[in-house]
Amino acid sequence: MAHIRIIGGGISGSILALRAHMSGHSIDWWKYGRPSASLVASGIYNPTVLKRLKLVWRAAELARCAEEFYANTNALLESEWAAPIPIWHRMQEKGKVNDWEARSADAGFTEFLGPIHGKKEVYGELKMAGRLLVMPWLNEVEQFMAQRHRVVNQRWRVDEHLDGTTTVLCTGWKKDSLPYGIPENAMAPVKGEVLTLRLPGYPHPEKIIHGGVFIMPLGNELFKVGATYSWDPLDERPSDQGRDWLLDRLAKLWPGPVEQVRHEAAVRPAVRDRKPILGAVEGHKGLYIFNGMGSRATLLAPLLSEWMLDHIFRSIPLPPEVELRRFFE
Ligand SMILES: Cc1cc2nc3c(=O)[nH]c(=O)nc-3n(C[C@H](O)[C@H](O)[C@H](O)COP(=O)(O)OP(=O)(O)OC[C@H]3O[C@@H](n4cnc5c(N)ncnc54)[C@H](O)[C@@H]3O)c2cc1C
Incomplete structure (x- = not known):
């Protein structure tokens, strides 16, 4: 099978790398820095938009594919970091x-x-909902890939490393590494904050409760509570305002004791028209984009990674709604 180079070690790059491995490709995987949005993501996959009780675009296809993908990759990694959860x-x-x-x-x-x-x-x-425990899963994917493929812990640079090899940029959105190949006005990045809390006596340790915020169990009385949506400033710094907003909403669901363990922030790689961005970068043979997962990488990337590989290696057209080309027409 063909060779592929994948850039970025967040949820998108990791899912694409696993998909490429399962399809039999040989892989160079370039990872640089710590994943940003993926580092703080709660990892919930849920095709229903709760505020308006609507379904996301292609909900059934995405949810079924995610379910199957996580079952297959749990078996491959011999772990259970991804699982359905009420x-x-x-x-x-x-x-x-x-x-x-x-x-x-x-x-x-x-x-x-x-x-x-x-x-x-x-x-x-x-x-049709579930959860990926992102951080331990990312570590496990890295170890798995390092034993079977080439993992390069280095920043990939267009000016130095572009050489015609099939290369897919899964670089998300970070202040210090804006995505290459995507017009700046196509992205509409959104900052998000999340708290990890100890909630002694909290009565729902085995399900996610949603009501203004998500309360997601991590085990041992620990819970993730998120998330905020803000645009100014677009940085990766937790704010007092974000923490107060989350604690205020939590108090409406849980009046009991709360101990703060961690407070994190990152920027979601969201897109102006709320659809992901996939496709070839014009003028650079073999260079592709896999980005714009917004707040739903865990739901979107399993199916989109299949589309991406089919497009690259079998010339199957991408759905026009996700094509990078739409921002150049
Ligand atoms: C508070 C919060 C809660 C969230 N909760 C959820 C949730 O419950 N469910 C869900 O599905 N999503 C959630 N999200 C959204 C999710 O985090 C994103 O959709 C996802 O992390 C995007 O992953 P990514 O791999 O595309 O980008 P990133 O996580 O940003 O990863 C990109 C990686 O590429 C690296 N990189 C960049 N440039 C280069 C280069 N030149 N060379 C090598 N490496 C490079 C970066 O350093 C980074 O490690 C949440 C986000 C936030 C902020």
């Missing part, structure tokens, strides 16, 4: 409960919206 969405108003009931009867939603639980506190259960 997500319960808290509904405070009667109208929301009525909306949930009405929507879940629609043919397109039966796969995604599950039963309603509780009387005093009412929750809708989501289906």
Whole structure:
């Protein structure tokens, strides 16, 4: 099979690398710096947009592919960092409960919206959702790849290293390494903050609760609570404002004790039209982009990595909605 060079060691680069490995390609994987957005991501994959009770673009295809991909890669890595997990969405108003009931009867939603639980506190259960424990998984993918392929811990530079080899840039968005090949105005990056907290006595240690914020169990009374969305400043520094906003929303779901363990921030590689960006960079033979996963890399990248490889090695066209070319027309 063919050779491929993958640049970037975040969720996108790691999923593309695993997909390329499973397809039998030989790989050079260039990783530089610590992953940014991937370092703080909660890793939840969920095809339902809870605020508006809508489905994301191509929800069923993405969710099925993610489920299959994580089951296969768990087997490959001999680990269980990715797993389905119940997500319960808290509904405070009667109208929301009525909306949930009405929507879940629609043919397109039966796969995604599950039963309603509780009387005093009412929750809708989501289906087709899961969680990737990102940090240990990223480490494991790196070890796995290093034993089978060439991992280069170095920054890849267009001016030095561009040589016609099939190369895919999975470089996300960071202040110190803006993505190459994508027009600046195509990106609409969004800062996000997340807290890791100890919540002694919290009653839902085996499911994700959503209600303004997500409360995601990590084990041993630890939980991730996120996330904020802000645009100014676009940096990777946790802020007092972000922490207060998260704690304020958490208090509406959990009135008990809270101990802060960690507070992190990063910038999501989001796109102006809310679709990812894939495709060949014009004028550079063999150079491709795999970026713009926004706040959903864990859901999007399993299917998109398949599209990317099919496009590169089998000349199968990409769906026009995700093509890099749309920003040049
Ligand atoms: C607070 C927060 C919570 C989130 N929660 C979720 C969630 O629950 N579920 C979900 O799916 N998503 C979530 N996200 C979004 C998710 O983090 C992103 O979609 C994802 O991390 C993007 O991954 P990436 O690999 O494209 O980019 P990145 O994580 O930015 O990785 C890119 C990597 O490429 C490296 N790189 C850049 N240039 C070069 C170069 N020239 N040479 C070599 N390496 C290079 C960078 O150093 C970096 O390591 C969240 C984001 C935030 C901020």
